[in-house]
Amino acid sequence: MTANAERMDAAAPAALTPVLSAEGLHVAFKGRGRRGSARAVDGVDLDVHAGEIVALVGESGCGKTTLARALLGLERPTAGRVAFEGEPLRYGMRPLKTYRRRVQLVLQDPSGSLNPRHTVYDAVAEGLRIHEGHTADERDRVAAALSRSGLRPPERFFLSYPHELSGGQRQRVVIAGALVLEPEVIVADEPVASLDASVRGEILGLLLRLRDELGLSALVVTHDLGLAWNIADRAAVMYLGRVVEVGPVEEVLASPRHPYTRALLSVLPESGADSPVILSGEPPDPTRVPAGCRFHARCQVLGSGQADAAGVAGRCRSEDPGVLSGGTATQVACHWANA
Amino acid sequence: MNYLEVKDLRVTYRAGEGEIPAVRGAGFGLAPGSKLGVAGESGCGKSTVALALLRLLPRSARVQGEILLDGEDVLTMRWGRLRAVRWAGASIVFQGAMHSLNAVRRVGDQIAEPILLHENATPGEVSRRVGRLLEQVGLPRWRAKAYPHELSGGQRQRVMIAMALACEPRLLIADEPTTALDVMIQAQILRLIDRLVGEHGISMMMISHDLSVLAETCDRLAVMYAGRVVEEGPADSVFADARHPYTAALSSAFPKIGDPESRRNPHGLPGDPPDPADPPSGCAFRPRCPVAEERCSTVDPVLWPVEPAAVGNGAAGRAAACVRMLPEMRSAGVAAEPAEPNVAAPEESR
């Protein structure tokens, strides 16, 4: 638990420039046919500081993957910007290539994110070859990245193909492929969602160890609140294109204030909640963002009349609670919680 | 008597020249109206067991043992009887509802299919039944006209459940029904299954790799590893107080939020499941076991009662296949004969 204590110190100096940040980020997709444009990311300020693991939590369709893609420069924001070490990201071919050496992506499905016709060696060496061509120490660096990811001895895996490996091993290969470039930030999109329960903890432990040993920062996109509790320093809960609650994991998950966060936590199996709040219906449609608070139509606090009692029900229906700012402070976008 | 009784089930797949044992003597029972959760990681044989129950395995699989459904052995059943059992006796909800639905047919027609196939019903009656089924699973009647791609993942899973319930089965087999669904949708579907199973008095077998989901939904749990049941018992006590080290690893994989012990401390299980074509000697779990001992490499433990079952209360019985749970081991610590891989033990204790 010594690492734990160090973490607390590392997270404290919030005045430093964040490594990676989204500033007023909007990403909209043009609608097809009669549908309006989809506001997948609808105004997000989010910072990732050096050596920090931030969990971006939300249901599918809430825009969390689009936000991650925008942070990697894979999606152009329609408004706002992405900044790396304070510098806004430029979208030319060359600056993007330099940027992508320092920010790496780990995808959800390790079976799909490895080319079935490339050996483990080729998959890990790919990033090196893109940025440096064939180098003399390529083999050593690939071996080092593999063993750092827990595939030991690395030589044993060089000539294996992805289909010869288990799911956990494949995800380790993907992580090794990211590590070989010695990045500053890893963006992981549901890194354990398609893995078995038994392997899950191993991969999460690896991410945590990489942070402690290499000082890596990570943004982990997930729908799994337990993952955030397991490894993240801060959590940002996203709903319909906006971050609705953000702060240290201990505060956001252990004493949630936004009704949506509360509902998500209450439905976890074994959560111990007496009366789980199962929100009805599907996650809403980003082509039709409701007026007022975007959560108000499904909000259990508004539905049960508690918001009325607090005298904010009218504002919930008509007034947008606004965009939460970046930084490390605990914030919540809810009229009721802030009342 | 149990509605479903599986005894010493063995399934081997022919692959190339060799044979690969996928299920190596699994056994469990399911009382009428109760819910059994089968847990384990991919490749442990849990889905093979589900398919074997209705003889849905490919022809390359050889199945041995006994599967008694309401006292009748499914494995020796005649074809006509099997067809009747497949619908009225038991039906399956598969994982991945996107692939299990026909993309070019309206969901209403797909729900109606088993009714038309197995019962002589008029078209009007069938469409009324379909409408009622859709309402039961929480979808409006007019959704019968929708094609699968017009529905969300959760809605498609609801359609799958409606299809499974169409012929009022007595047993529902749900294979990873909520995998790949969001927490909120997962909660909706689990609640729906729970309600329907309760209302109709259906027995259910639910398969998942997520022990916490099963513990929440089911009465009893069976944990499978490398083609065998390694622990069995009431859901709550198996989840909270695991006797087999593998169960313990599974139940700590998903942390309890707010529990300081798991904060920044994910629990996993090192290593990979054994190669079914080349299992390790002794206990199959030994290479990954955190508490393995020397004798584990020679003794292949059977499922053994770990708590003396109260007389007349079979539901309380618990069993685990771990040498540390064998009574003679606990007292004397002498090396036992390598045990027969037979899973009859819990039966004798009841």
Place this chain on the structure above:
Amino acid sequence: MSGPQREQVPVTARALAWERRRRALAGFWREYARNRAGLFGLVGLSVFVVLAVAAPLFVDPGELSVTGAPGRAHQPPSLAYPLGTDTFGRSVLDLVVWGARISLTVGFLATAMSVALGTLIGIVAGHFGGWTSAVLMRVTDWFLVLPPLVLAVALAAVMTRSTLTIIIAIGVTVWPATARLVRAQTLAVEARPYIERAWALGAGHAHVMRRHVLPNVMPVVLAQTTLLVATSIIAESTLAFLGLGDPSTISWGGILQDARNAGAVSSGIWWYMVPPGLAIALVALSFTLCGRALEGVLNPKLRERR
């Protein structure tokens, strides 16, 4: 389920690459050898290729000229001339053996040309999409609806009468099908997550097309190629038969044309017509068998069904 590599692992990156290729080839051959029809095709093909390459060793080119013919006209098969002689007294067996050289050359070169063209256009159209794809695919469609034989006849008539003209005429007419196929395959490959991973690693267009799309498209192309060779050889024979080939070279189609002109059909000189026709059929069959076998090896979905 780990990949156990018990043998010695090479030390350098280059040696690793060679070792990988060696293993891939060995595995490929094991799969291929399980297909009996494919083996027959391979044997047939090898016989033709060896005959064509070694032809100068046992056929005297001088005896194949109209003036240097050793025998009399239209001799039936005998010990001296196992397949008889043609109008000019040349040995039909020698002609057929020599004809294999042109037929195979044209078949391979025309196929190489059309496959290269089709693969390039297909990958570029599939990769860039948008208006690039729209323009390229309209051009492809235009070629696709042109009757190939008519276009080839027109081309062969306009250009000088040479083997090269035939190759170009066939190559230009056969590629659209390949382009369509490759484009569809490219679209499927580009939707895979590993392409996204490559972009995130900083890859450029060239890298994605060469390292990811091409290796995944190649199997389909390879199988298609072997089938195309058969098509090309038949097309070459057809053009030569129609008198559009180079009259100074000997090809199977040319022999057939000579036979028809000599009235071989009406006068029952079967040995003049049957051998070149049979040769065309056998080579086409060999290539088709190989192509089907390759398809089975390279496309795992077909393999499972077997």
